[in-house]
Amino acid sequence: MTDSRPDESQLISEAVAYAAGLDASAVRRELSAPQGPHRWPRHRLNEVDLEWRRWRLRRWLAADEDPPGSIKLFERLAVAAGMPPAATAPLATEVGGALTTLSYDEMFPQGPLIAKAMQARVVRQVAARETDEQYAAMMLASTRRREDYLRKLPDDTWWMIGDLISEATRRACVAEIATLPASAGAAYDGGLSPGWDKEHDALVSRSCNAYLGAGPTLVAIHEDPALVAQISARMGRRMYPTRCTYLEYRPGDFLGVHTDQPTCEVSLLFTVDGEPGPMRSYFDRTATGPAALHRWVHDNGQFPDGGRDFVYRPREGFALTGRAVPHARLPQQESAFIGALFYSGLV
Numbered sequence: 251m252t253d254s255r256p257d258e259s260q261l262i263s264e265a266v267a268y269a270a271g272l273d274a275s276a277v278r279r280e281l282s283a284p285q286g287p288h289r290w291p292r293h294r295l296n297e298v299d300l301e302w303r304r305w306r307l308r309r310w311l312a313a314d315e316d317p318p319g320s321i322k323l324f325e326r327l328a329v330a331a332g333m334p335p336a337a338t339a340p341l342a343t344e345v346g347g348a349l350t351t352l353s354y355d356e357m358f359p360q361g362p363l364i365a366k367a368m369q370a371r372v373v374r375q376v377a378a379r380e381t382d383e384q385y386a387a388m389m390l391a392s393t394r395r396r397e398d399y400l401r402k403l404p405d406d407t408w409w410m411i412g413d414l415i416s417e418a419t420r421r422a423c424v425a426e427i428a429t430l431p432a433s434a435g436a437a438y439d440g441g442l443s444p445g446w447d448k449e450h451d452a453l454v455s456r457s458c459n460a461y462l463g464a465g466p467t468l469v470a471i472h473e474d475p476a477l478v479a480q481i482s483a484r485m486g487r488r489m490y491p492t493r494c495t496y497l498e499y500r501p502g503d504f505l506g507v508h509t510d511q512p513t514c515e516v517s518l519l520f521t522v523d524g525e526p527g528p529m530r531s532y533f534d535r536t537a538t539g540p541a542a543l544h545r546w547v548h549d550n551g552q553f554p555d556g557g558r559d560f561v562y563r564p565r566e567g568f569a570l571t572g573r574a575v576p577h578a579r580l581p582q583q584e585s586a587f588i589g590a591l592f593y594s595g596l597v
C-alpha cells in the first residue's frame with residue numbers, strides 16, 4: 251500500500267500562490283483612510299498585510315493558530331469587503347490533520363513582521379529571571395532560525411544599481427525632505443547593550459542618527475514595480491515594500507554594527523544630498539552564528555576592523571541583504587541625507 255499523503259512542498263507552493271494572490275486593496279484603503287477610525291501608517295499596513303497573508307497561508311494548510319488582534323481586524327475587514335473567510339483546504343479533512351509539518355518559524359525563518367507575532371512566538375522572560383537553561387534554549391532556537399534564514403538567501407548578498415533615480419528625482423527628494431517635520435534625531439531602538447538579540451534574531455548595537463520619515467516621492471521610488479521586480483529576481487522570491495525613510499546624518503552621527511529586523515530583509519540605500527562616509531559591510535561574518543557574533547561585538551566594539559566600505563554616489567543605489575550581513579556606518583565627517591528603502595518576503 252502506498253502512502254496517500256500529498257506532497258507537502260507542492261501543497262505549500264499552492265498555499266503561497268493562494269496567499270500572494272489575495273486582493274487586500276479594499277482593506278488597505280479602509281485602514282489607511284485619513285478620516286477613518288484606524289489611520290494606520292503605511293509601514294504598519296504593509297507589515298500586517300504580509301503577516302495576515304502568512305496566517306491565511308497556514309490556515310489553508312490546516313495549521314490553526316490564533317493570530318494577534320491586528321490580523322483579526324484585517325481579516326474582519328477583508329470579509330466585510332466581500333472576501334471569502336479564511337479557509338482550510340478540503341484535502342485536510344481527507345488527510346485528517348495539518349497539511350504541513352512545518353512550524354511558523356520553520357516556514358518563515360526571516361521572522362515575524364509585527365511585534366505581537368514576535369512576542370507570541372517567544373515566551374518572553376524578564377532577563378533577570380531567565381535561567382541558564384532558558385537562555386540556552388532561546389539561543390539555540392534563534393541560532394536555528396538564522397541558519398534556516400541564511401539558506402534562503404542568494405549567493406550575492408549585495409549589489410549596486412547604477413541609475414536608481416534620475417537627477418530630477420534626486421532634486422525632488424531634496425525638496426521633499428524640506429517639507430518634513432524637523433527631527434531632533436532618534437537612536438535606533440536596538441538597545442543599549444550591543445550583542446545578539448535572541449528575540450529578534452538580530453545583532454544590535456548603539457546608533458545616533460535621525461529618521462525623517464517619507465513623502466510621496468520616496469514612496470513612489472519604493473513601490474516602483476520595475477524596481478520591486480528587480481529586487482525579487484535578485485532574491486529568488488517575491489519581495490514586498492515594507493517601509494522607507496530619509497535618514498539624516500550630521501557630523502559625528504553613526505550606526506553601530508548590526509543586522510536588520512525581519513521587516514528589512516533587503517535595504518536599498520541611496521545618497522540624496524551631502525557627503526556620507528562609507529557604509530561598512532562585514533560579508534565575511536554573514537555565516538557567523540549568533541553566539542560568535544555576540545562575542546565579536548563584545549570583544550571589538552561596534553565598529554570592528556575589517557569589512558568592506560562602500561561609498562555610493564548620488565543617484566546610485568546600494569542593495570544589501572542586511573538581515574543577514576552585519577553592517578555599520580562609521581562616525582560621519584560631513585552632513586548627509588540618505589534615502590532608505592526596505593523590502594521583505596511573504597515567504
Ligand SMILES: [Fe+2]
Binds near residue numbers: 510
Ligand atoms: Fe541596517
